Amino acid sequence: MRDILFVLGTILFFVLGVAYLKGCERLRSEK
Amino acid sequence: MTANGWLQILLYFGAVLVVTKPMGVFLYRVFEGKPTFLDFALRPVERLVYRLCGIDEKKEMRWTEYGAAMLLFSGASLVLLYLIERMQQWLPWNPQKMPNVAPDLAWNTAVSFTTNTNWQAYSGESTMSYFTQMAGLAYHNFASAAVGIALAIALIRGVVRRESKTIGNFWVDTTRAFLWVLLPVSLVAALFFVSQGAIQNLKPYTTANVVEPQVVETKNADGSVKKDTVTRQIIAQGPVASQEAIKMFGTNGGGFFGANSTHPFENPTPLTDFVQMLLIFAVPSGLTYTLGRMTGSQRHGWAVWSAMAVLFLSGVVVVYAFEARGNPLLTGIETKASAVQPGGNMEGKEVRFGIPNSALFTTVTTDASCGAVNNQHDSLTPLAGMIPLVNIMLGEVIFGGVGAGMYGILVFAILAVFLAGLMVGRTPEYLGKKIESFDVKMATLAILVTSLTILIFSATASISTWGTSSISNAGPHGLSQILYAYTSAVGNNGSAFGGLNANTLWYNSSLGVAMLLGRFFMIIPILAIAGHLAAKKHVPESLGTFPVTGPLFTVLLISVVLIVGALTFFPALSLGPVLEHLTMNAGKAF
Numbered sequence A: 001m002r003d004i005l006f007v008l009g010t011i012l013f014f015v016l017g018v019a020y021l022k023g024c025e026r027l028r029s030e031k
Numbered sequence B: 001m002t003a004n005g006w007l008q009i010l011l012y013f014g015a016v017l018v019v020t021k022p023m024g025v026f027l028y029r030v031f032e033g034k035p036t037f038l039d040f041a042l043r044p045v046e047r048l049v050y051r052l053c054g055i056d057e058k059k060e061m062r063w064t065e066y067g068a069a070m071l072l073f074s075g076a077s078l079v080l081l082y083l084i085e086r087m088q089q090w091l092p093w094n095p096q097k098m099p100n101v102a103p104d105l106a107w108n109t110a111v112s113f114t115t116n117t118n119w120q121a122y123s124g125e126s127t128m129s130y131f132t133q134m135a136g137l138a139y140h141n142f143a144s145a146a147v148g149i150a151l152a153i154a155l156i157r158g159v160v161r162r163e164s165k166t167i168g169n170f171w172v173d174t175t176r177a178f179l180w181v182l183l184p185v186s187l188v189a190a191l192f193f194v195s196q197g198a199i200q201n202l203k204p205y206t207t208a209n210v211v212e213p214q215v216v217e218t219k220n221a222d223g224s225v226k227k228d229t230v231t232r233q234i235i236a237q238g239p240v241a242s243q244e245a246i247k248m249f250g251t252n253g254g255g256f257f258g259a260n261s262t263h264p265f266e267n268p269t270p271l272t273d274f275v276q277m278l279l280i281f282a283v284p285s286g287l288t289y290t291l292g293r294m295t296g297s298q299r300h301g302w303a304v305w306s307a308m309a310v311l312f313l314s315g316v317v318v319v320y321a322f323e324a325r326g327n328p329l330l331t332g333i334e335t336k337a338s339a340v341q342p343g344g345n346m347e348g349k350e351v352r353f354g355i356p357n358s359a360l361f362t363t364v365t366t367d368a369s370c371g372a373v374n375n376q377h378d379s380l381t382p383l384a385g386m387i388p389l390v391n392i393m394l395g396e397v398i399f400g401g402v403g404a405g406m407y408g409i410l411v412f413a414i415l416a417v418f419l420a421g422l423m424v425g426r427t428p429e430y431l432g433k434k435i436e437s438f439d440v441k442m443a444t445l446a447i448l449v450t451s452l453t454i455l456i457f458s459a460t461a462s463i464s465t466w467g468t469s470s471i472s473n474a475g476p477h478g479l480s481q482i483l484y485a486y487t488s489a490v491g492n493n494g495s496a497f498g499g500l501n502a503n504t505l506w507y508n509s510s511l512g513v514a515m516l517l518g519r520f521f522m523i524i525p526i527l528a529i530a531g532h533l534a535a536k537k538h539v540p541e542s543l544g545t546f547p548v549t550g551p552l553f554t555v556l557l558i559s560v561v562l563i564v565g566a567l568t569f570f571p572a573l574s575l576g577p578v579l580e581h582l583t584m585n586a587g588k589a590f
Helices: A001-027 B001-032 B039-053 B063-084 B104-115 B130-160 B172-197 B242-248 B270-295 B299-324 B354-367 B382-393 B406-423 B435-461 B475-490 B504-532 B553-583
Strands: B206-219 B223-233
Touching: A001 B063, A001 B104, A001 B172, A001 B242, A001 B435, A001 B504, B001 B130, B001 B172, B001 B270, B001 B299, B039 B172, B063 B104, B063 B130, B063 B172, B063 B504, B104 B130, B104 B354, B104 B435, B104 B504, B130 B172, B130 B242, B130 B406, B130 B504, B172 B242, B242 B270, B270 B299, B270 B354, B270 B382, B270 B406, B299 B354, B299 B382, B299 B406, B354 B382, B382 B475, B382 B553, B406 B435, B406 B504, B406 B553, B435 B504, B435 B553, B475 B504, B475 B553
Parallel strands: none
Antiparallel strands: B206 B223
């Protein structure tokens, strides 16, 4: 169970990372 | 303090200065695609890697593509390491039959090595199989360092390029850092360590009969004392030297053994100690020269190097002075250096290295994001212990980690020219690029993410039982243990105040999240700066341009680094090491 949580948590973090990256890009185009 | 001690510190400083230019020129040639003396052997391997992985080496990436590739590579290799740890008992090279690593510890370690932190809530010799050490941990020592170098080069390209949408190719930069920079030096360094006595084998552990049996007393739960006679000792073995080389050169810091570089199999002689410290600073110092060469302003590279050197020497002086002074509460004990004893505070130190080399190692390993230790930081006197903490809090920009130090200091350089611009009322420029609000927002974001993560997690742990139940000292020293853990995790350093029991579900999970945020949520705004700067036009230098090539810039850069660090962390430091120092002088130690 913990294995699934840690792997899914990791994937979620990196998906958030891509969203964060997109957010920075959007901020740049809106400047 | 002794003249001999100062001589050793100055010798080290001189050696760093000597390697800076050759390393910087080599890095420049590798990443600008110029011929190098290793091309005949490595170019065919590089082509093979690209063919096998389907990489077009001519394809350039926008900053978003570069960042996404970095995230994909890091995320996939993190999960792979987690799976290796969780399945190690069924994998080869496990002569000690180590069981699978527990899920929370496996995840913490996988995050730790992916982020170049190498925080270790375990002792390698009692937890990890040889396969995990080599294919899992040592691989990540190379990979995370290669990613760091690639990112620094990408940011420098952002400064250099004009009206460009791209900043390079992540896969090419990482591969070249692996093949040209990290592998060759690690190979030579590993052989050198073996020649000095570091071990390199795949043998089962050796059991030896001790010369003099020892009686060990342990307290039972009911308060009774149990006595055991120890007649045998297990001597751990393993492929140590190969891991040691990249551990230092990649500023990773994760030891094969729990004792890290205090262990004679990892760091056998004073000469290996010296070389290990030199390996830590070799690439970070060289990158300042690469910065100068790539931007066409060698004086700027040296100005940045000078700022780093001043901060480095200041740190060494403080640590050495306080450790040589010793603990004033130990009255009646001879603490002066003499022919028969090294003097000062020798708790937690190796007699082979003594106080000067311990002070130097402590400063070097926390200036960089290395985190290897040749003495126990938890045993440092309060203000000496504050220096490694401060070094990490400042963002590890004093030479810093491989690549990480360079992109960290460039964030401060952008803030420095921005502040200089505010003072004289002109649009700030950095090496011919106008610094606009977006750049400053991203630079601020990179600094805020790390600072907030450290302070929020430290505060949470300090007021909760799951946080305070792991500390081994009361009062301000207990706070320092918690603060150091989160600072080290977010700064991707990995060293620790070892008194903290970090192998708990709370610390494994929260430190893991802290490491991820400290690495990737700092890198993304920096890549955004790179992409934004690359797209800009070049502005010719004018009389109103703030020069970034002289002592004025060096002083401003040092001031910005110190002011940002001091404003953010002084309250926390005053409750930890500063208070501990004052109470120690008043007669109470923790």
